[in-house]
Amino acid sequence: MISNDIALGIFFLSQTAFGALGNSFLLGLYIITLLTGSRIRPIDMVLFQLAFVNNLMLLSKGIPQTMAAFGLKNFLEDVGCKLVFYVHRVARCLSLSITCLLSTLQAIIITPRSSRWTQLKDKILKYIVAFSLSWWTFHLLANLLILIYIKGPKRSKNITEIKNFIYCSDSFHGSPNIALYVFIISLPDVVCVGIMVWTSGYIVLILYRHHKRIQYIRGQNLMSTGSPEDKATQTVLLLVSMFVSFYSLNSVLAASIHFWEQTSWLIHTSVFLAACFPSCSPFVLIISDSQVLKYYLALRRKMGKDKTPILKQY
Structure with missing residues (x-):
């Protein structure tokens, strides 16, 4: 009979490999599409970054967690733990x-x-680059404190000032500045979640009004087949809903780990929830975003392996 640790290791390994495969497929598809001179949508620049950071999330947490579940709990020293948690x-x-x-x-x-938002459409590309650079710079700098407080497993002499994360530990517990640090780090997260909820509600309202208008003009039959724009919008809504759900649950568990009772099942559950979105989101895009299929078919045609007509771009 398979032990619980081995079963956990197999589970985390499968989740990591499954998600990394999907994200790597999207990354390769976008890169090859760009290298072959094909045009991509401005939103694909955002999806490319999302696939990249999702891969970083899966690999930086999934691989150590898998190794720890298989019994290798002291394979990282201080430098390795700092790097893994920081990334x-x-x-x-x-x-x-x-x-x-x-x-x-x-x-x-x-x-x-x-x-009034229509004036922003012509400047979308510039705003994407500016916001992306700002976010990367901010988070790379804001999380530098992790390099100070994250330690190797059980390195602290005072066990009351340490939180053990199976293969690493931290000394945030007991620090007088921890509340201020958590507030500063969490504030952008709360703002982003609020923006996502607001924009999602706005998108749903726009889609509802659009469908009601189409239904009134052309009748009920058109409602069964949505336009490519509607499908892309529904894909984004699904991704945002998934992220907010998994992020909220994981944040509650993460707070419990840092401030209240800490158990192994709580840590494993938190890691599982943190990996759900990065492991599932690429397949949501592959299945529901018709533009991903268009890129794939276009590449197959250029390679001479497929004669299927390319889907109409939107």
Whole structure:
């Protein structure tokens, strides 16, 4: 009979490999599409970054967690623990910020022409680059404190000032500045989640009004087949809903780990929830975003392996 540790190791390994495969497929597809001279949508620049940071999240946390579940609990020293936790934290913050940017961008794209937001459509590319650089710089600098407080497993002499994360530990517990640090780090997260909820509601309202108008003009039959823009918008809504759900649950567990009772199952559950969005989101895009299929078919045609007509770009 398989022990619980081995079963956990197999589970985390499968989740990490599954998600890394999907994100790597998207990354390769976008890179090859660019290298072959094909045009991509402005929103694909955001999706490319999302796939990249999702891969960082999965690999930086999934691989150590898998090794720890298989019984290798002292394979990282201080430097390794600092690097793993820093990369994961930065990637997690960037995943939140990029998903927020994605929902905002989609809200601007589908906004009616009469709205004041239409003036932003012509400057979308410039804003994407500016916001992306700002978020990367901010999170790389804001999380530097992790390099100070994260330690190797059980390195602290005072056990009351240490929190053990199976293969690493931290000494945030007992620090007089921990409350201020958590507030500063959490504030951008709260703002981003609020923006995502607001833009998602705005998108749903726009889609509802659009469908009601189409139904009135052309009748009920058109409602069964949505336009490519509607499908892309629904994909973004699904991604945002997934992220907010998993992020909220994981944040509650993360707070419990840092401030209250700490158990192994709580740590494992938190890691599982943190990996759900990065492991599932690429397949949501592959299945529901018709533009991803278009890029794939276009590459196959250029390689002479497929004669299927390319889908109409939107």
